[in-house]
Amino acid sequence: MHKTYDSRSEFFEDRIRQMAQEIARLSKSEVLNINEDEYIDYLENKFSLTPIKVYRDMEEIREPRKIQREMQCDPYTAAMYGYRQNSRVVYEGYEIKVSYPFEGDAVLFFVRPNTFTIGGASAKQIHVDESTGRLILTYECWDNDSEQFNRDKVNAFNNEIGPLLTINPEVERFNSNLRSRASAEFQKRKNQCLSENAFFRAINVSPNDVPYKVPVPTVKKKQVPHPGVKRQEYKPYPSMDDRMYVDILQTLYRAGQAMERKPSTYINKDEEALRDLFIFRLEDRYDSATVTGETFNFGGKTDICLKDSATNANLFIAECKIWHGPKAFGEAIDQLFDRYLTVRDSKVTLMFFVAGNEFNSVLETIKQEAPKHKYFASYKGKREQSSFSYMFHLPTDLEQKVFLEIMAFHFPKA
Structure with a gap:
């Protein structure tokens, strides 16, 4: 159970106090022999915070x-x-x-x-x-x-x-200053140890400061969400845990953003080559799921399909398209829902690669055209600058809802 803090200043000060206490628990020999840079890395990793x-x-x-x-x-x-x-x-x-x-x-x-x-x-x-x-x-x-x-x-x-x-902006400021605070606290402790050794030598007492290698502690890496397939007695077919769905969307979006900053990753590449770059980011990320490309499902081949390793059931489907305007946008949704999805598929994504220079105009087109589609149910909000969340329904069942994320990335030809 977490302690409740009455003010944010109290919380951040307590965080630094905990870090200082951890440094204080080191013995003098550990302080003088540990790899300082690696130990500061450890402190920064342990006491930094992830915004909520x-x-x-x-x-x-x-x-x-x-x-x-x-x-x-x-x-x-x-x-x-x-x-x-x-x-x-x-x-x-x-x-x-x-x-x-x-x-x-x-x-x-x-x-x-x-x-x-x-x-x-x-x-x-x-x-x-x-x-x-x-x-x-x-x-x-x-x-x-x-x-x-x-x-x-x-x-x-x-x-x-x-x-x-x-609190999130304050968390970012705290994280940005944490390394310097950790270094200052460690240096303060180290100076105390050096001062004590100097005093011992001055009174003809030999300090125990024989150099030896001190292992730096490790911080347990924050866990990537487990596939978390929900297996409920009344719903035997696996479905994706919400946290995993969010993690997949974030992974795909960050991959697209990184590619936008590196033209060599997308110049002269077609849909299939770009798709493989996204698959590469998902492969090996989830222990109990496998990622495949060009996978048969229902009436066609899906670009990216994430499957539960134990049952081979679909967890997530994504389609990649070069942007060719509003008409092709609607046709891409038709293709996804009419040919690829079954009643078991509930979390899907459409990714559009925009080659022209009117990227903001494309985003406006997506926001205007998506609600006009015959399978549209509701708009759930903008997840990122160019990632939009919708609820659609299957062609054969108005009550069968599907989470549809529509993303767009700017990959100009020159």
């Missing part, structure tokens, strides 16, 4: 649980409903849990924001489940008013979670 991000568009509402509360009947209610004055009345309602996947260091959720909203809708409880990577808000609903519940849910998120996320 909550994926509001991937909200999950669990089945409501019936609850009751007993209250003394007030005079107004007694007069309206014919109850006896001061009698006890039992009210029935629902407890509803709403969860969102998140990433980053969960400890940041326990730091009180500098400013926050007082009053308005609020959740009864906020729980951070680090084992599943989900933020869970619990509400009580007593009037069965769905519109009011949805308004309260939106307001509670804005009032309670929104302020927590404003």
Whole structure:
């Protein structure tokens, strides 16, 4: 369980204090013999923080649980409903849990924001489940008013979670200064040890400072999300964990961004060659999943397909296209949904490679044309500058929803 901090300054100061305490635990021989650069690397890795991000568009509402509360009947209610004055009345309602996947260091959720909203809708409880990577808000609903519940849910998120996320710029500043702070703290400890040795020599006492190699501790690497295939008794077909889906999208987007900065990676390459570069970034990333290209599925070959290693079931499908305008954009969605997807496929991506110089115009076209498509269900928001999240439905089933991420990358010919 994480400690709760009343202020951000208290939290960051405590982080530095913990680092200083770790340095203080080193013996004098360790301080004088350890590889200083490697040890500073270790401290920086251990005490740096990953900003938190909550994926509001991937909200999950669990089945409501019936609850009751007993209250003394007030005079107004007694007069309206014919109850006896001061009698006890039992009210029935629902407890509803709403969860969102998140990433980053969960400890940041326990730091009180500098400013926050007082009053308005609020959740009864906020729980951070680090084992599943989900933020869970619990509400009580007593009037069965769905519109009011949805308004309260939106307001509670804005009032309670929104302020927590404003810590991220301060986290970035903390990380940028951490190495210099670590170096200063270590140098302070080292100077103390050197001063002590000088004193011992001055009084003709031999200090125990024979050089020897001291191993530098290691920091456990932050885990890449496990495929996390959900196998529930009522849903035997594997489906992708939300955290893994987010990780795949981020991996593809960062790969595209990196390629944009290095023209040699995309100049004179066709769709297939560009696709292989993205496959390369996904291969070996997930222990229990395999990535293939040009894979048969339903009525055609998908460009990128991620499969569960144990069952060979599809987890994720991506299509790569050179941008050829609005008409071809719609046809690409048609091809994906009409030819490649089955009722088992629920998380897919379309990646467009834009060769011309009107990249911002292309992004506007995507935002305008996607909602016009016959399979469009809803817009879930912009994940990145050129990555847009949608919910579509299958051609054969209006109720069968599919997460569709549409990405665009600028790969000019010259």
